[in-house]
Amino acid sequence: MLTLPPKPYEDNRQVSCAEKGLSPADEFHAMMRKARLNTQRENAEMAQQLTMPLDEFSLAAMRTAVKASAPESALMPEPEPASTPTPIATQIAATPFSIPDDDILFDDCYRSVLNLLVQQLMEAVLVVDASGTIQMINAKAIELLSGGKLGASDRLGEPENIIGKTWQEYLREPQKTRYQQMLEEQLVSQCQLEHAPIEASLILAEGGSLDVEFSISYLSLSSPIFAIVIRDLTKHKSEYQQLYQWASTDCLTKLANRRVFDASLRSQWQACTTSAKPISVVIIDIDHFKLFNDKYGHIQGDHCLQRIANVIAHSLPSDECVAARYGGEEFALILPGFDAKQAQSMAEYIQLEINSLKYTDLGLDDSVTVSVSQGIAAEVDGQFRTGTALLCAADTALYRAKADGRNRINLSC
Ligand SMILES: Nc1nc2c(ncn2[C@@H]2O[C@H](COP(=O)(O)OP(=O)(O)OP(=O)(O)O)[C@@H](O)[C@H]2O)c(=O)[nH]1
Numbered sequence: 001m002l003t004l005p006p007k008p009y010e011d012n013r014q015v016s017c018a019e020k021g022l023s024p025a026d027e028f029h030a031m032m033r034k035a036r037l038n039t040q041r042e043n044a045e046m047a048q049q050l051t052m053p054l055d056e057f058s059l060a061a062m063r064t065a066v067k068a069s070a071p072e073s074a075l076m077p078e079p080e081p082a083s084t085p086t087p088i089a090t091q092i093a094a095t096p097f098s099i100p101d102d103d104i105l106f107d108d109c110y111r112s113v114l115n116l117l118v119q120q121l122m123e124a125v126l127v128v129d130a131s132g133t134i135q136m137i138n139a140k141a142i143e144l145l146s147g148g149k150l151g152a153s154d155r156l157g158e159p160e161n162i163i164g165k166t167w168q169e170y171l172r173e174p175q176k177t178r179y180q181q182m183l184e185e186q187l188v189s190q191c192q193l194e195h196a197p198i199e200a201s202l203i204l205a206e207g208g209s210l211d212v213e214f215s216i217s218y219l220s221l222s223s224p225i226f227a228i229v230i231r232d233l234t235k236h237k238s239e240y241q242q243l244y245q246w247a248s249t250d251c252l253t254k255l256a257n258r259r260v261f262d263a264s265l266r267s268q269w270q271a272c273t274t275s276a277k278p279i280s281v282v283i284i285d286i287d288h289f290k291l292f293n294d295k296y297g298h299i300q301g302d303h304c305l306q307r308i309a310n311v312i313a314h315s316l317p318s319d320e321c322v323a324a325r326y327g328g329e330e331f332a333l334i335l336p337g338f339d340a341k342q343a344q345s346m347a348e349y350i351q352l353e354i355n356s357l358k359y360t361d362l363g364l365d366d367s368v369t370v371s372v373s374q375g376i377a378a379e380v381d382g383q384f385r386t387g388t389a390l391l392c393a394a395d396t397a398l399y400r401a402k403a404d405g406r407n408r409i410n411l412s413c
Helices: 024-037 040-048 056-069 088-094 103-120 139-145 175-189 234-248 258-274 289-296 298-315 340-355 387-403
Strands: 124-129 134-137 195-203 209-219 225-232 279-286 322-325 330-336 372-379 409-411
Touching (some): 103 124, 103 134, 103 225, 139 225, 258 279, 258 330, 279 298, 279 340, 289 298, 298 322, 298 330, 298 340, 340 409, 372 387, 387 409
Parallel strands (some): 372 409
Antiparallel strands (some): 124 134, 124 225, 195 209, 209 225, 279 330, 279 372
16 A cells, blocks of 8 residues: 655644545645655655665566556656666656646556556556556466466567457456446446456466456546456365365265265255156165175275275266265165166166176185165155155165065165
8 A cells, every 4th residue: 555654734743634634545646746846856865765676577567558548748768778676766766757737647646656566466466447458467467367388588478468458358258248248337337347356267378268266446547447356266276176076075985975965865856846757766785794894804895885886886877866875885876867667777787787796806706796785765756755755765675675685676665
């Protein structure tokens, strides 16, 4: 934030601009008028207090912005190429303050200071006019728009190649159309275009796209300009994907977990019953798995669970169907659109596939096989009131399959 030196009042008391009823912009205006009365040497002395170095990139961006917006008399002289960074003080001292006595004075000074700030910010920032034309851009924003692939000598890395283009050119749909609409609405309603961070996908100069979020801040000048701050979301998105995967899948079998199963059953039940489609649930439980663990150990037991989960996952006929690990050695399927007969066929296929699995590659005997028991419940014409009731019926059917001798399928009636 620009901090202005306090002005002594007649009684020598230091009074803040708020106390005087002045906005920071008024105060800045007043200071610039006073600055006009100072000699250039006095300006240089004031500027000497600023020691921040300004690199060549910042100077190039600043010159471009000033050229685009300032009248002839306000143009900065082109500095000689310097081998060491030019102190900001030298640049300010070399900038003539004898520009016209009206709002242009305020605008041009404001723009120059704004451009200096933009160049120094760590965030990717660009400044656009009311039509979206880019007027200022910092190195971070150029790097971002080029997909981070710029070399030091790359022409794309020069602000001249971006200033003058429109910000919309970099936006993918639907944000491009949305932004255009916001611009048009703003012109009609004369209201300020401001926006909290929104997600968007950028079209990169080198091809490809980049997930970002950007915010828009309105800056009040004689003609409005807007500061756009862009943040790269690539890292956040990949972390989110990773977390989402951990929160929704079973880490051993990679099937959906119980949470996803319950949510899917609710939504699929709703969708199927509303559209009068059948829906079936199958619960699959490994037979005598405790014996398997006791005989071959838990590590082999884990491999067995993974193998069976793999068979179940590959048996699903469509993306709408869900296979989940429901408990320790228990799996469950949601089969939208499946009536009892179709669910029975599916269960029979799974039973045969699991029965024929071999475990010789795990060092077990060729004779070792595993079986499963399955319970099915199908909702066809209103026998169940909820998805949970359907699931309970499948569980009861599974219980009967176990009681009837295992390695069998029982259909709820
Ligand atoms: N290796 C391994 N074993 C598990 C896992 N989760 C549960 N189990 C085992 O699964 C077994 C389940 O035993 P029970 O509930 O008695 O069922 P069962 O032996 O399969 O007998 P029935 O279901 O009646 O046929 C227990 O030994 C658990 O330790 C797991 O993630 N890995």
